[in-house]
Amino acid sequence: MAENVNQNANAVAQHLRGWNTKAVEEVIEFHGETTIVVPHALLRAAAQECRDALQFDLLSDATCVDRFPVEPRFELQYHLTSIPRKEKIRLRTRVPGDHPYVDSLVPVWPGAGWLEREIFDLMGVHFNDHPDLRRILMPDEWKGHPLRRDYPVEGFRDIPATYLPGLKK
Amino acid sequence: MTTTLASHNVETATGAAKTMVLNMGPQHPSTHGVLRVLLELDGETVVKAVPDLGYLHTGIEKSCEDKTYSQAITLTDRMDYLNPLGNNLVYCLAVEKLLGLEIPKRAQYIRVMMAELQRISSHLVWLGTHAIDLGAMSVFLYCFREREEILKIFERFAGQRMMTSYIRIGGVALEPPAGWREMIGRFLKMMPSRIDEYETLLTENRIWMARTKGVGVINVKDAVAYSMTGPTLRAAGLAYDNRKVFPYSSYDEFEFGVPTRTDSDCFGRYMIRVAEMRESLKIIKQAMEKITDSGPIRTEAAGIIPPQREKMKTEMEALIYHFKIFTEGFSPAPGEAYVTIESPRGELGCFIASDGSPKPLRCHFRSPSFINLQALPKIVEGQIIADVVACIGTIDIVLGEVDR
Numbered sequence: 001m002a003e004n005v006n007q008n009a010n011a012v013a014q015h016l017r018g019w020n021t022k023a024v025e026e027v028i029e030f031h032g033e034t035t036i037v038v039p040h041a042l043l044r045a046a047a048q049e050c051r052d053a054l055q056f057d058l059l060s061d062a063t064c065v066d067r068f069p070v071e072p073r074f075e076l077q078y079h080l081t082s083i084p085r086k087e088k089i090r091l092r093t094r095v096p097g098d099h100p101y102v103d104s105l106v107p108v109w110p111g112a113g114w115l116e117r118e119i120f121d122l123m124g125v126h127f128n129d130h131p132d133l134r135r136i137l138m139p140d141e142w143k144g145h146p147l148r149r150d151y152p153v154e155g156f157r158d159i160p161a162t163y164l165p166g167l168k169k
Numbered sequence: 170m171t172t173t174l175a176s177h178n179v180e181t182a183t184g185a186a187k188t189m190v191l192n193m194g195p196q197h198p199s200t201h202g203v204l205r206v207l208l209e210l211d212g213e214t215v216v217k218a219v220p221d222l223g224y225l226h227t228g229i230e231k232s233c234e235d236k237t238y239s240q241a242i243t244l245t246d247r248m249d250y251l252n253p254l255g256n257n258l259v260y261c262l263a264v265e266k267l268l269g270l271e272i273p274k275r276a277q278y279i280r281v282m283m284a285e286l287q288r289i290s291s292h293l294v295w296l297g298t299h300a301i302d303l304g305a306m307s308v309f310l311y312c313f314r315e316r317e318e319i320l321k322i323f324e325r326f327a328g329q330r331m332m333t334s335y336i337r338i339g340g341v342a343l344e345p346p347a348g349w350r351e352m353i354g355r356f357l358k359m360m361p362s363r364i365d366e367y368e369t370l371l372t373e374n375r376i377w378m379a380r381t382k383g384v385g386v387i388n389v390k391d392a393v394a395y396s397m398t399g400p401t402l403r404a405a406g407l408a409y410d411n412r413k414v415f416p417y418s419s420y421d422e423f424e425f426g427v428p429t430r431t432d433s434d435c436f437g438r439y440m441i442r443v444a445e446m447r448e449s450l451k452i453i454k455q456a457m458e459k460i461t462d463s464g465p466i467r468t469e470a471a472g473i474i475p476p477q478r479e480k481m482k483t484e485m486e487a488l489i490y491h492f493k494i495f496t497e498g499f500s501p502a503p504g505e506a507y508v509t510i511e512s513p514r515g516e517l518g519c520f521i522a523s524d525g526s527p528k529p530l531r532c533h534f535r536s537p538s539f540i541n542l543q544a545l546p547k548i549v550e551g552q553i554i555a556d557v558v559a560c561i562g563t564i565d566i567v568l569g570e571v572d573r
Contacts, residue, residue, distance in 0.1 A: 088507075090507065110394050137222060138223060147230065
């Protein structure tokens with residue numbers, strides 16, 4: 001079973017290489033999951049190719065990992081599922097920390113809209129051509145992006161010392 | 170009135186003076202929590218709908234990054250509070266995949282049985298609240314009567330009615346309690362006739378049919394494009410169920426059907442959930458037969474799974490491991506894992522990235538409520554305002570999971 005999945009996944013990488021020689025930067029196999037790393041300039045075109053030519057019709061999930069302080073800092077992860085072929089694949093693209101942006105996948109899957117808004121809100125990655133890029137979970141006037149690794153878990157607290165009598169010396 | 174939409178940087182669809190903007194929620198009872206929907210209305214017809222979320226955002230994904238892998242289980246309960254066992258399950262499956270752990274069959278069957286009981290209880294809450302939204306008061310009382318029985322079972326198994334944290338990394342927390350077979354047996358015997366009872370109240374009820382048939386239709390192509398999963402997608406005609414397509418926790422050893430319909434309206438989604446309850450009963454029955462009276466409930470892995478109490482008291486090494494697991498935690502190898510399961514609401518996913526430290530680098534949940542809710546404007550635009558309530562109801566959202 002596991003070998004079977006691997007063969008299929010390699011077929012996806014093979015297909016993408018045949019479609020555009022620069023499309024596949026790296027193929028990672030880990031615990032039976034295949035990750036195809038694509039350059040971020042080709043992300044939307046590669047996703048479109050996966051959907052149209054390889055039947056990956058469902059965008060299961062999109063998320064982002066912050067590898068601060070490593071550069072390129074952000075790793076966007078797109079989990080695609082092919083319902084007819086019963087197969088999953090992960091597309092990954094790496095984005096540098098200064099002015100992070102990538103092409104939106106909304107033209108390919110309208111369902112990417114809120115997932116990208118969530119990444120924009122919590123990680124601060126911008127999406128080109130997104131029709132409605134606003135904060136979704138945090139308040140509109142919020143400063144900063146809470147899921148970044150350099151954002152403290154307890155938030156930025158600047159409580160005046162007068163409100164903390166125990167700490168006042 | 171149009172300032173409400175403008176203040177959210179959302180343009181009105183017509184821009185004309187003949188439409189008005191109505192603010193529905195966040196305290197509206199039929200929004201099932203704290204969802205706010207801005208509705209632009211032309212008379213009674215919805216021209217544009219803009220959901221506004223985040224009122225229940227508690228930063229669970231961020232908190233997970235500050236906890237060890239075992240500590241984060243209790244946080245997962247609190248996302249989808251109608252499906253805590255499903256959340257535990259998907260999180261544990263992801264961590265187990267990262268660690269490469271094999272789970273004993275007995276624990277897998279117990280997990281399946283609990284997850285299916287949870288599915289029934291979740292569907293009962295959905296049915297009761299959805300019916301009350303549409304004016305059928307009594308169904309709510311009957312649904313909660315049966316849900317109470319399930320919560321009693323959970324209390325006996327885990328000591329908790331709702332936030333059970335029963336499924337743990339490597340297996341389940343506790344041995345099934347004495348007399349569990351009789352308890353679940355009684356429930357299985359009672360339940361089919363109770364489901365019939367709900368159906369006699371609703372399925373051929375003229376008011377119910379008028380409120381749900383032909384309301385909130387979405388075609389299968391759009392449903393897939395909007396990443397909709399679960400009963401909504403199956404009511405549109407696509408038999409996509411993670412338990413069948415990507416089996417986990419030995420679901421491939423169970424016989425059950427995946428109900429589908431083609432009408433794709435609120436009535437269809439209601440019928441799908443009722444049929445799913447009956448299928449879940451079949452799975453629970455099979456799981457009860459498969460669970461042996463004795464056997465391991467969790468796997469053994471030194472340094473990852475807490476050792477058995479007896480070993481801890483007699484073996485030095487086990488005591489050291491016990492201490493290390495509960496202070497420092499364990500460190501999976503660097504890498505990523507993504508697991509999806511079928512929650513009552515759809516495809517529930519968990520993505521964990523490890524950097525080799527005892528705390529996750531990133532823990533993300535693909536919450537089906539959040540993604541299904543995205544298609545709400547697509548479903549309600551062009552409907553009348555009373556149908557918005559029916560549509561929100563049949564998407565079956567849990568705001569704890571939407572906002573996380």
